[in-house]
Amino acid sequence: MRKKIRIFQPKLSWLAIPFALIFIAYFVVPLILTLIVSFWDYTEYSIIPDFIFGNYVYIFQGCFSFEDGLCLTFKTYISTFFFCFFTWLITLLLGFSVAYFLAFYVNSLPLQITLFLICTIPFWTSNVIRMVSWIPLLGRNGLVNETLISFGLIQEPMEWLLYSSFSVVLALVHLYTLFMIVPIFNSMLRIDKEVIEAAYDSGANQFQIITNVIIPLCKPGIIIGSIFVITVVMGDFLTIGIMGGQQLASIGKIINTEMNYLQLPGAAANSVILLLITIFIIIVMTKFIDIRKEL
Amino acid sequence: MHKIGSTGFLIFLSIFVSFVIFLYGPIFSIILLSFQGPSGGLTFPLNGFSFYWFGELWRGSGLVDIGASFRRSIGLGIFVMILTVILSVSAGLAFRKKFLGSDLLFYTTIASLIVPSIVLSLGVALEFRLIDSLIITFGEMLEIQSIVENFQTSLGMYTSGFGAQLTWTLPFGLLIMFAIFNRFDKSLEEASRDLGANSYQTFWYVVFPIIAPSIVGIALFGFTLSYDELARSSQVMGATNTLPLDLRGLTTTVTTPIIYALGTVTTSISFLVIGFSLTLVYILRHKKIR
Numbered sequence: 001m002r003k004k005i006r007i008f009q010p011k012l013s014w015l016a017i018p019f020a021l022i023f024i025a026y027f028v029v030p031l032i033l034t035l036i037v038s039f040w041d042y043t044e045y046s047i048i049p050d051f052i053f054g055n056y057v058y059i060f061q062g063c064f065s066f067e068d069g070l071c072l073t074f075k076t077y078i079s080t081f082f083f084c085f086f087t088w089l090i091t092l093l094l095g096f097s098v099a100y101f102l103a104f105y106v107n108s109l110p111l112q113i114t115l116f117l118i119c120t121i122p123f124w125t126s127n128v129i130r131m132v133s134w135i136p137l138l139g140r141n142g143l144v145n146e147t148l149i150s151f152g153l154i155q156e157p158m159e160w161l162l163y164s165s166f167s168v169v170l171a172l173v174h175l176y177t178l179f180m181i182v183p184i185f186n187s188m189l190r191i192d193k194e195v196i197e198a199a200y201d202s203g204a205n206q207f208q209i210i211t212n213v214i215i216p217l218c219k220p221g222i223i224i225g226s227i228f229v230i231t232v233v234m235g236d237f238l239t240i241g242i243m244g245g246q247q248l249a250s251i252g253k254i255i256n257t258e259m260n261y262l263q264l265p266g267a268a269a270n271s272v273i274l275l276l277i278t279i280f281i282i283i284v285m286t287k288f289i290d291i292r293k294e295l
Numbered sequence: 296m297h298k299i300g301s302t303g304f305l306i307f308l309s310i311f312v313s314f315v316i317f318l319y320g321p322i323f324s325i326i327l328l329s330f331q332g333p334s335g336g337l338t339f340p341l342n343g344f345s346f347y348w349f350g351e352l353w354r355g356s357g358l359v360d361i362g363a364s365f366r367r368s369i370g371l372g373i374f375v376m377i378l379t380v381i382l383s384v385s386a387g388l389a390f391r392k393k394f395l396g397s398d399l400l401f402y403t404t405i406a407s408l409i410v411p412s413i414v415l416s417l418g419v420a421l422e423f424r425l426i427d428s429l430i431i432t433f434g435e436m437l438e439i440q441s442i443v444e445n446f447q448t449s450l451g452m453y454t455s456g457f458g459a460q461l462t463w464t465l466p467f468g469l470l471i472m473f474a475i476f477n478r479f480d481k482s483l484e485e486a487s488r489d490l491g492a493n494s495y496q497t498f499w500y501v502v503f504p505i506i507a508p509s510i511v512g513i514a515l516f517g518f519t520l521s522y523d524e525l526a527r528s529s530q531v532m533g534a535t536n537t538l539p540l541d542l543r544g545l546t547t548t549v550t551t552p553i554i555y556a557l558g559t560v561t562t563s564i565s566f567l568v569i570g571f572s573l574t575l576v577y578i579l580r581h582k583k584i585r
Binding site: 015029030037097115118119122124132133134137142174197206209228232238242255267271274275278 | 307311319321338386390396397469515520523529530
């Protein structure tokens with residue numbers, strides 16, 4: 001009979017208690033309170049415990065009559081989805097290409113780590129400064145306009161470069177492409193190189209290998225990256241605020257404004273709706289993968 | 296396939312190089328512009344070269360008290376960093392074995408990473424405002440003078456602020472711990488126990504040296520993400536402002552290169568912290584191999 005090897009492993013599960021307590025106090029309870037307060041009433045000075053649907057009714061006021069065109073809420077969501085879609089598309093294409101280059105063309109591990117870190121370092125610096133740093137390039141007298149004028153390509157400076165939807169998407173891509181690169185790169189590193197060799201030997205060209213072998217095998221990475229980018233843009237209020245010159249609408253900005261005016265139950269109701277939409281998007285996307293297997 | 300020098304290589308190399316320029320170009324342009332002379336503006340061309348705007352920044356002319364918010368951000372960053380390391384490492388150890396609610400805790404952590412930051416900030420702010428009303432009601436009921444007269448709010452950097460930031464730093468910490476323990480060779484621990492080490496000795500002499508580079512990585516995430524955090528912090532810092540909060544205010548009011556000087560200073564600090572951490576990771580890894 002084989003002797004059972006006794007592995008001495010003390011029970012360490014209690015070590016997760018402090019970690020769990022932080023998430024209860026600063027994540028679970030706040031979200032529950034948000035849900036509760038979204039049914040409360042409020043005046044200019046205070047919030048009043050109650051159970052009313054007024055905050056939700058107010059959000060969708062006039063949304064289902066379509067007499068005066070779209071209501072503010074629908075317009076804001078359409079604007080938010082617009083930023084989501086373009087940011088998602090560009091970060092996906094760019095992030096995939098960068099990850100593909102790092103995973104398949106860079107063969108030395110130290111070089112691969114170095115180039116990967118070069119992509120990561122800006123993530124650890126200030127988002128606000130990264131946004132501000134576009135001003136000297138995109139402004140009315142910025143580098144882009146000055147250069148194009150001096151080459152005679154345009155006569156007048158282009159006004160839409162800064163404080164526009166263009167600069168918002170540009171800044172979002174600038175800030176969040178890394179969220180695509182990391183999970184896609186991680187998926188690509190797990191692909192057995194022999195599978196690609198086999199496809200190549202069977203006569204597939206590079207485009208076919210990417211579409212028929214690499215993309216299907218990277219699906220989990222692509223989905224995780226997409227969830228990150230879409231959720232971060234759905235709730236964004238800083239980038240759309242700063243890079244949009246405080247002129248463009250997003251659902252995050254509405255919540256932020258309501259909070260600044262202490263209309264907390266209204267902000268809570270908007271948050272609940274935003275959260276439900278975000279959860280819906282995530283559920284649809286995670287139908288395809290098991291996140292835990294990807295670590 | 297994937298040969299260096301092929302057409303495909305050149306295409307993806309040029310995408311990669313363009314991406315790196317796109318990533319770093321803007322920040323280097325504001326670093327350049329922060330060294331302009333006194334007549335410099337917000338855009339190119341450079342108007343002379345001087346340290347004038349850094350001097351202005353140092354004197355704090357025309358700004359809110361940047362020095363104070365800077366010190367507050369550093370202090371909070373260090374506090375969040377220490378908590379992130381301790382909590383992530385201990386939770387990481389717990390997660391090596393399944394325990395009651397481990398799946399639930401894991402998914403809660405992931406959910407915290409992707410919940411819209413503004414929603415979280417609102418929730419935490421609500422929680423502490425409700426605590427405020429409880430304290431005030433309590434104070435009035437029992438007629439406690441100090442509460443009735445002086446109590447303002449329980450919102451603050453070290454009550455609500457650090458917690459909101461932890462919901463952002465801890466998921467990264469836990470994911471790093473998962474990544475290291477998924478690749479961890481358990482036979483090393485068994486060997487250590489066979490040689491008579493108890494569990495504390497096994498942790499400090501066997502496990503800890505192996506995970507040390509990852510712990511430095513967690514510390515790097517903890518500090519930098521807290522130091523620069525804005526979205527989750529926006530509603531929960533109470534009466535005080537951290538540096539990113541002040542910076543956001545300045546983007547709409549300041550029209551001189553002083554904001555670039557500030558950007559250069561805070562980015563340099565981030566770069567120093569990153570450089571120091573990555574060097575430490577490098578040293579620890581090579582010590583391990585030797």
